[in-house]
Amino acid sequence: MIKEISGVEIELVKGDIANQPDITAIVNAANARLQAGGGVAGAIHRAAGPGLEEECRKYAPIEPGQAVITGGHNLPNRYVIHTLGPVYGVDKPEEKLLADCYRNSFRLAEENDVESIAFPAISTGYFRYPLEQATAVAMRTVLEMIPELKKVKKIRFVLFSDSDLVVYEAELARLTSG
Numbered sequence: 001m002i003k004e005i006s007g008v009e010i011e012l013v014k015g016d017i018a019n020q021p022d023i024t025a026i027v028n029a030a031n032a033r034l035q036a037g038g039g040v041a042g043a044i045h046r047a048a049g050p051g052l053e054e055e056c057r058k059y060a061p062i063e064p065g066q067a068v069i070t071g072g073h074n075l076p077n078r079y080v081i082h083t084l085g086p087v088y089g090v091d092k093p094e095e096k097l098l099a100d101c102y103r104n105s106f107r108l109a110e111e112n113d114v115e116s117i118a119f120p121a122i123s124t125g126y127f128r129y130p131l132e133q134a135t136a137v138a139m140r141t142v143l144e145m146i147p148e149l150k151k152v153k154k155i156r157f158v159l160f161s162d163s164d165l166v167v168y169e170a171e172l173a174r175l176t177s178g
């Protein structure tokens with residue numbers, strides 16, 4: 001599904017966040033230490049190679065809601081933006097912290113002239129944020145940010161399963177209808 005809002009394209013796809021070669025910056029659902037681990041971070045670090053962990057070392061640790069930007073190393077993307085989502089039920093207030101992940105990622109994207117950015121569903125894996133709730137926060141925050149974006153022209157959400165994609169599609173349709 002693709003929607004254009006105020007000149008910015010929002011695209012929802014099923015896929016692997018570490019395999020988005022046409023995107024300038026991919027967002028990593030990072031851990032506080034900015035190391036490889038599992039899930040999104042594992043996939044990104046595997047594809048990027050050890051240089052990424054090396055570059056990340058000087059920024060770690062980060063707090064929930066924060067974001068930092070590095071090079072893409074062996075990835076096809078110029079940048080990786082690493083953000084730490086809230087652990088559901090632990091880091092509070094979780095809605096604000098999750099929204100901060102998206103806001104701070106966009107801030108770094110704008111500062112670095114990023115034209116296209118791809119997000120995974122931050123916090124919805126190991127951090128157990130219920131997907132429907134996380135989707136609502138992600139979508140709402142993105143729609144709020146769009147009027148402020150000057151550089152970013154394309155926002156892609158990369159979902160890992162068909163069922164996650166359906167939830168995102170329903171939310172985008174709901175928020176942009178009428």
Ligand code: ADP
Pocket residue numbers: 015016017018029030038039040041043085120121122123124125126127128129158159160164
């Ligand atoms: P967090 O620790 O922030 O919860 P995870 O990496 O555990 O982050 O998962 C975040 C979401 O990304 C989950 O919905 C998970 O299914 C999904 N996911 C896992 N691997 C990938 C990948 N390679 N590409 C895109 N999404 C992925």
